[in-house]
Amino acid sequence: MSVSPTWYLVLAAVLFTVGAVGLLVRRNVLVMFMCIELMLNAANLTFVTYSRALNDVGGQSAVFFVLVVAAAEVVVGLGIIVSLFRRKFGATADDAHILKG
Amino acid sequence: MMARTLLAASTLSLPHVNYTAIMPELIALGGSLLLLAVAAVTPRRLPTTVYAAMTSGIGIASLVASLVLYHDVRQGGAFVAIAHSIDVDGFSVLVMTLASCVLILTPMLAAGFFEREGLGGCEYYALACISVGGAMLMGAANDLVLIFLALEVLSIPLYVMAGLDYRREGSGEAALKYFLLGAFSSAIFVYGIALVYGATGSTNLGEIAAFLAHNVLVANGVLYGGMALLIVGFGFKVAAVPFHMWTPDVYQGSPTPAVGFMASIAKVGGFAAFLRVFISTLPTLSQTWKPVLWVIVIITVLLGAIAALVQRDVKRMLAYSSINHAGFILLGLQAATAKGATGSLYYLFAYSLLILGSFGVIAVVGGRGDTGHSIERYRGLARRSPLLAGAFALLLLAQAGAPFTTGFFAKLYVVEAAVAAHSYALAAVAMVSAAIAAFFYLRVVFVMFADTRLAEAPAGDAALVQAAGAPAVSAVGASGSGVFEPAVAGGGGVLLAEAPVRLEEETATPEASATGEEIRDGAVSAWTWSGLILTVGATVVFGIWPQPLVDFAQHAHLLF
Numbered sequence: 139m140s141v142s143p144t145w146y147l148v149l150a151a152v153l154f155t156v157g158a159v160g161l162l163v164r165r166n167v168l169v170m171f172m173c174i175e176l177m178l179n180a181a182n183l184t185f186v187t188y189s190r191a192l193n194d195v196g197g198q199s200a201v202f203f204v205l206v207v208a209a210a211e212v213v214v215g216l217g218i219i220v221s222l223f224r225r226k227f228g229a230t231a232d233d234a235h236i237l238k239g
Numbered sequence: 240m241m242a243r244t245l246l247a248a249s250t251l252s253l254p255h256v257n258y259t260a261i262m263p264e265l266i267a268l269g270g271s272l273l274l275l276a277v278a279a280v281t282p283r284r285l286p287t288t289v290y291a292a293m294t295s296g297i298g299i300a301s302l303v304a305s306l307v308l309y310h311d312v313r314q315g316g317a318f319v320a321i322a323h324s325i326d327v328d329g330f331s332v333l334v335m336t337l338a339s340c341v342l343i344l345t346p347m348l349a350a351g352f353f354e355r356e357g358l359g360g361c362e363y364y365a366l367a368c369i370s371v372g373g374a375m376l377m378g379a380a381n382d383l384v385l386i387f388l389a390l391e392v393l394s395i396p397l398y399v400m401a402g403l404d405y406r407r408e409g410s411g412e413a414a415l416k417y418f419l420l421g422a423f424s425s426a427i428f429v430y431g432i433a434l435v436y437g438a439t440g441s442t443n444l445g446e447i448a449a450f451l452a453h454n455v456l457v458a459n460g461v462l463y464g465g466m467a468l469l470i471v472g473f474g475f476k477v478a479a480v481p482f483h484m485w486t487p488d489v490y491q492g493s494p495t496p497a498v499g500f501m502a503s504i505a506k507v508g509g510f511a512a513f514l515r516v517f518i519s520t521l522p523t524l525s526q527t528w529k530p531v532l533w534v535i536v537i538i539t540v541l542l543g544a545i546a547a548l549v550q551r552d553v554k555r556m557l558a559y560s561s562i563n564h565a566g567f568i569l570l571g572l573q574a575a576t577a578k579g580a581t582g583s584l585y586y587l588f589a590y591s592l593l594i595l596g597s598f599g600v601i602a603v604v605g606g607r608g609d610t611g612h613s614i615e616r617y618r619g620l621a622r623r624s625p626l627l628a629g630a631f632a633l634l635l636l637a638q639a640g641a642p643f644t645t646g647f648f649a650k651l652y653v654v655e656a657a658v659a660a661h662s663y664a665l666a667a668v669a670m671v672s673a674a675i676a677a678f679f680y681l682r683v684v685f686v687m688f689a690d691t692r693l694a695e696a697p698a699g700d701a702a703l704v705q706a707a708g709a710p711a712v713s714a715v716g717a718s719g720s721g722v723f724e725p726a727v728a729g730g731g732g733v734l735l736a737e738a739p740v741r742l743e744e745e746t747a748t749p750e751a752s753a754t755g756e757e758i759r760d761g762a763v764s765a766w767t768w769s770g771l772i773l774t775v776g777a778t779v780v781f782g783i784w785p786q787p788l789v790d791f792a793q794h795a796h797l798l799f
Contacts, residue, residue, distance in 0.1 A: 147437075154430055161423055170419055177426035181433045188437035197436055200384045204429055207391045211425070214395050215418050218402050222411045234412040237488040 146187040154180035165232055167219055171212075178208045254322035259311070261325060262304040263335040264375045267342065270297030271368035278361040287353045287360070291346035291766060294364040298342030301371075305335035313794070319381060323443055326381040326515075329795040330580070334378025334511040336791075337588055341503050341595065342371045347770030348599030349496035351763065355607060356404070358494075363403060366396035367500055374508030378515070383432045383442040386512045390428065390476065393508045394421050400497040401489055404609060413492025420475065420485040428472025434465030444520040451523045466521065466528060470535075473516075476509035477565050480539040487550075490558035491612075495605055498554060499598025502561050503591035510568055510587055514580050517572060525575045532573040536665055539566030540672035547679050553601055554612045556679060557594070560638060563676050564590050570669055571653040574660035582652035585792045589645035589778070593638050596774030600631040603763050620687040624760040628687045630771045637778045639680040640673055644782035648789070 157176035182201045189197025309332040317328030373392030380386040402414025438461040439447045474482040490498050543563030550556040571583030621628035637644035657666040781788045
């Protein structure tokens, strides 16, 4: 029994929405960071589903690029977060509040 | 089916790689490796000016490669390279040239700052090279996946740059905010790419355009959704309202030279890809995206101008002013014509140099610790350092769109394009916002030159210095024009690096007598002066004689 591509697309859309909403409502920086990963993986799932449905390898190769970029973002992002927490912050975004106006 | 697909992929032959087509990118990216390697193998830490000189050299090399490519395109026409993923046309060559100019000027305006702050090391310069490489690739990319990669190559170094001044708390906070919102926008952008891919069956811009030209989609919700997400992704990068929230905070917190760089290069790269994707790939859908951009342009120009009015921090003020500029550049995009694209490119060129120079001055005035950015600090600056105040005044007036500067023609061309596309209301709103914006630019100029309430000097003395300030301004302009004209006409890059330093020494004598308190013209490093002379010179020269730059922008045809 095969599952229609629509289900995968819907799942991806749900994952993307969960990630986007999570990023906007959660205050823990690490959780916000995970939400971004969730959004990127939702895009990956969409790519793979369409790749399969269109019988085109381009979408699958795009996934590799997205994975590499996600890894690079993790490196830089965690570096920034660690350097900040070393100073004084707890792990919440509300502690970062000097810049406003 | 999956196995067959993979098998078919494995029999594909590798594409021919035309290295000349990506030479400027290779020079910029290779340059960053060179800088890191030099820093790694030298036993003692080199002075920051050595790295700055190397970076300017890399910029000059990539400028030469861009001009060679420009010559090729003029002679042999535009072409696609490397498996149809790179466009080499007038547009991408112009973006490469502009990015190279930014790479030449950035280290000049940053070296003095990093020397003063004791933040030595090659990191800033290596990151700048990588970012510039990404911006060039954004202009040349002919594939949505490549645009995404280039966007990340452009952005990730900027996140690090924002947090470079690790001793200052605001810098780390700026890096965190920029990173979280930047990564958020990238995720939205890549999901948009996935949806466009699903709707059109390709990520190649040429194939997408061909598909849309020959097919009418019955249910195009996925395509519209993807397009909307692309607009959001680009909107974040170029700081268009309502995706601008990060801009003021990041600009305020980041080290000042990094702000100047990110303000210019992120807009160059972001708008390059924005223009290519929407004007050359999705023109068939312009009836759908034009109204969306119409709204975005209106709120961007108005909010940028009005919010800047109430700022007391000069960096925040320029952040909102850059939002206003983004609205103007979008005005050319919204026109969706070749004329609009030309206007946007010209605006990008003018804006990048202006914003680099402005933040170069702010980096000097900010003083040790990079914290003195209140507008109060600029009170009577013309009395203490007339040259610096004169240069800043000129850059601000150009941003306001004063005649005889590039800023004037930039605004003229985009508004002209909007009127030609019958967007009269949009053009009118943009002009109103320019009038509002002129107010806060002039306020800073007024504070610097006329407002001496806090100064103890007798009135006669102040008047004398003001009179002395005026020829100083013209001296900067004149020396700038003397340097820049032959350099541009001859295309000689070496002139750019060496001549200004010599001229700076000539003008150093009168300014030494006009020194006052903390910020003095004489204390500003020769690097900063050369950068300022180049930016101010280009602003004035191309403001009086705009034809070469206009010709350049008009040859920037998109390939498809």
